[in-house]
Amino acid sequence: MSTAIVWFRHDLRLADNPLLDFPASPEQLLCVFVLDTRWLEPALPGLAARRIGPARLQFLWQSLIELRGELLKRGSDLLVRIDDPVTVVTDLAERHRASRIRVRHDAGCDENEAVATLAARLEGRCEVVRTEGGMLFDEASLPNGLADLPPSFSAFRRRLAPACRIPSATPAPVTLPPWPPGAPRGLPPLKRVCTTAAAWQPDPRGAFLFAGGEAAGSARLDHYLWKSRAVGRYRQTRNGLMGPDFSTRLSPWLAHGCLSARQVHDAILTWEAEYGANESTGGVIVELLWREYFHWVACQAGGTLHGxxxxxxxxxxxxxxxxxxxxxxxxxxxxxxxxxxxxxxxxxxxxxxxxxxxxxxxxxxxxxxxxxxxxxxxxxxxxxxxxxxxxxxxxxxxxxxxxxxxxxxxxxxxxxxxxxxxxxxxxxxxxxxxxQPWRVAPERFPMPLVQPVAWLPRNAPTEPKE
Ligand SMILES: Cc1cc2nc3c(=O)[nH]c(=O)nc-3n(C[C@H](O)[C@H](O)[C@H](O)COP(=O)(O)OP(=O)(O)OC[C@H]3O[C@@H](n4cnc5c(N)ncnc54)[C@H](O)[C@@H]3O)c2cc1C
Missing domain, CATH: 1.10.579.10 (DNA Cyclobutane Dipyrimidine Photolyase, subunit A, domain 3)
Incomplete structure (x- = not known):
């Protein structure tokens, strides 16, 4: 009986997810997400704040609940644990004699270290397969590969644009292999993990409610493109500060992998076919390319990204x-x-x-x-x-x-x-x-800070350019 494990991390969706695109379907499948206990530790020395704050933890839990529902509909399920990810996944692989673990190759060095440790622990017993996904491009399609990443975004974009075609998103699987008998499943309620996150409510002045999950991400995309058609004005509004529709606000769904960049790209191409391409639709794609650039830079930088x-x-x-x-x-x-x-x-x-x-x-x-x-x-x-x-x-x-x-x-x-x-x-x-800075005391700001009354005429402000 062949058993595979799919280890979800920042890719909490079924559509366009190479994790679920098996070359040969296993007979049993166990899907797992592990909330790394290090995320619940203080983010900074001397501050009680955790690496994952309440807003994100709540969004994550909503996304996991929805992911589980979608997996259940297809004959599978989801197990969520709060622990050391490598220990949990190793243990599951051993107990259920998994022959293969599928996990996305993420940009973060903690994530990469975890996969390397897992592969070393299970060497010879279980294969760890790293997939890609969520981005516009795969590493293999980058001109000259990762080693020769251009030094600036402009150069990256110039090199990429003529050379690469962005593939279309793939549909969600219709069915999935059954759950291994006796394997644990389910997720704890958020209030048992963190009461603050369970009770979190954003300030209404933000005029927007982010709800986790694939369906809410698709609904936002649908709203921004088709219902409000705000995408057609993005170029003019993108520097806004207030209101729900000055920019796409897709970032939480993209960051948690509830949406893939290719799904957004496909939707924009469909919109352009209906209403015509303009500098606004192109502008959103440029921002997705910024995301892409930082992703590949991080992959290349590894542990030197943040120290x-x-x-x-x-x-x-x-x-x-x-x-x-x-x-x-x-x-x-x-x-x-x-x-x-x-x-x-x-x-x-x-x-x-x-x-x-x-x-x-x-x-x-x-x-x-x-x-x-x-x-x-x-x-x-x-x-x-x-x-x-x-x-x-x-x-x-x-x-x-x-x-x-x-x-x-x-x-x-x-x-x-x-x-x-x-x-x-x-x-x-x-x-x-x-x-006007109202309490600026020189000892508080030792750098040559603000010149409180030196107002310039209302031209576009000087801004760093590439
Ligand atoms: C200091 C700093 C920290 C940031 N931290 C994050 C972060 O943790 N997560 C995150 O997703 N974005 C981050 N950004 C980038 C950017 O601010 C947000 O992606 C954007 O504001 C999200 O709003 P939106 O979805 O409406 O973006 P839109 O303007 O509608 O852009 C569409 C999508 O393009 C991507 N994008 C846009 N701008 C950038 C950018 N500068 N870099 C990378 N991707 C971009 C996002 O995925 C975004 O959802 C950061 C920017 C700064 C200056």
């Missing part, structure tokens, strides 16, 4: 940034939105990150670790890649500094975003007044 293991302890200024209490309204508004909703627009992410690294002069890895805790869409490659890129620790090594006051004035001209997340400032007149 989490020697993270310094954050001091008072770092804690003030986390709390949204720096005294710079635009930054504080962003940090408040991040903590209370688990999500932040790309524009706000860039500003709060640049402010931490370049104005406060704090080790960018602390900021990235705080994002890891807070974000519902945390993705190892996109998070640490974007942080490294802004801080100047990325592949091209140029720091990308944003002038937060210029940015605030340009992108939040009437101070509505600040007034929403810092209501005390809403009483001030709009425009500049609401953005």
């Amino acid at each position: 989490r293991r020697d993270l310094p302890a954050g001091g008072d200024r770092f804690r003030a940034w986390c709390r949204g209490d720096t005294g710079v309204p635009f930054v504080d508004a962003g940090m408040c939105e991040l903590v209370t909703t688990g999500w932040l627009s790309n524009r706000a992410r860039q500003n709060v990150a640049s402010f931490l690294a370049h104005d406060l002069g704090i080790d960018w890895r602390l900021g990235a670790a705080w994002f890891e805790h807070c974000l519902v869409d945390y993705d190892v490659a996109s998070n640490w890649g974007n942080w490294g890129y802004l801080a100047g620790a990325g592949r091209d090594c140029r720091p990308h500094r944003f002038s937060v006051l210029e940015q605030a004035e340009y992108y939040d001209g009437r101070g509505e975003y600040v007034a929403c997340w810092q209501p005390a400032l809403g009483a001030l007149p709009p425009n500049v007044a609401r953005h």
Whole structure:
């Protein structure tokens, strides 16, 4: 009797999932997800916050519940454990005499180390098959492969565009092999894992509810493309700060693998066939290419991506940034939105990150670790890649500094975003007044920070360009 194990990690879907695309179908199949107990440990020295915060943990659980339902419909099931993943999967393989384990090759170094350890432990007894999936491209289709990844995103895109065709997504399997008799199954209720995550509710000012799972991801895609047709305006709205539809908000479903990038790409091509391609539809595809770029950069960087293991302890200024209490309204508004909703627009992410690294002069890895805790869409490659890129620790090594006051004035001209997340400032007149740093003490910001009254005319703000 041949038994296979499918080890789900950041790929919680049935459609377009190579994990379930067996070259020769096994006679029995056991599907497992293991919440690594290290994710429940403190994200940062001296802070109680866990690596996986409540917003993401809740989204993850919703996604797992739905995944289980879809597996059950096809004659299979799901086992969820909270433990050391390698120990659990080794144990299952031994007990059920599995001949094969299928797992996606992820970008994170913890994930890769785990697969390497598993393969070493089971060597000669059970084959560990690494699949790809979730991205637009496979490694083999990258021109010149991973070893010769271009140094910048522009070069990556230039090289990729003419050379590679993006394959279409594949459908979900109709049936799956039966569950091994006697094998454990099911998942614990979230309130037993983390009461805070079970009770988590995003601040309604975020105007959006992210619900985990493949169906909710498809529904969001459907809304953004077909119901609201907001995709046709993406180019004009993508730098927005408030409201549900200024950008796709697909990131949590992509990060957890409830949707694949190819599914999004296919849907955009179908939309273009109906309404015509424009710079907005192309703009979303460019963002997917950014995701792709950071994924391959992370695969290449391996353990050097973030150096989490020697993270310094954050001091008072770092804690003030986390709390949204720096005294710079635009930054504080962003940090408040991040903590209370688990999500932040790309524009706000860039500003709060640049402010931490370049104005406060704090080790960018602390900021990235705080994002890891807070974000519902945390993705190892996109998070640490974007942080490294802004801080100047990325592949091209140029720091990308944003002038937060210029940015605030340009992108939040009437101070509505600040007034929403810092209501005390809403009483001030709009425009500049609401953005004035109000408690900036020189000893607090040792870097040449903000020049409080040096406002520039309302042109596009100076912004780091590639
Ligand atoms: C400091 C910092 C940290 C970030 N951390 C993460 C993270 O942990 N997870 C994450 O998914 N994104 C991260 N991003 C990228 C980006 O901010 C989010 O993907 C985007 O804001 C999500 O909103 P959206 O889905 O509406 O994006 P859209 O603008 O609609 O873009 C469509 C999709 O393209 C991808 N994408 C867009 N911009 C980027 C980018 N700069 N890098 C990589 N992929 C991108 C996302 O998957 C996104 O869902 C980070 C950016 C910064 C500056």
